[in-house]
Amino acid sequence: AQSVAQPEDQVNVAEGNPLTVKCTYSVSGNPYLFWYVQYPNRGLQFLLKYITGDNLVKGSYGFEAEFNKSQTSFHLKKPSALVSDSALYFCAVSQNTGGFKTIFGAGTRLFVKA
């Protein structure tokens, strides 16, 4: 069975500093990995994905993520955080189980302080 873990409930970072939001996964077979962001009272917005290819994936709003197969991780990063990045971030993994099922991690709340 597939699963996703986000070990931090909350990450605090000062504006202008780099940020990292951690994600580890467990799947049998090749993983399809995603990051989404959710602002209050809104639906989720897609940030980036890893399907195959380069381990470093670049996405929307300056975010990037590094796929590490040996550590089964897919951490989200940004070189310089903005106050407007403050939101709830979800890591997700998809797998074909006779239909493509997506499992989301518990979420990490990011606070960027000015």
Add this chain to the structure above:
Amino acid sequence: DTEVTQTPKHLVMGMTNKKSLKCEQHMGHRAMYWYKQKAKKPPELMFVYSYEKLSINESVPSRFSPECPNSSLLNLHLHALQPEDSALYLCASSPRGIGEQYFGPGTRLTVT
């Protein structure tokens, strides 16, 4: 058109009512999804439609009944709900079964 729309935005219903949630996309996506999200929790997959056929039902109670009338529309029919069914119901679509999903803003459902 690059968005998923959901109606209504808010819905309050009694436990004996019948209501429906509606989701629409005009991006030509062939997979559509219903999720349930409780406050400060991740979305939980309920149903997946692929090419207008139900491909995944995550053991959802029968008081929730999905329908996909065509490739652009997805409905969720609600009947005899319980207060614990109160949540944000999110619809999403993707070009195919695998790949990023595009989410609507959700319907905030309150069951009284």
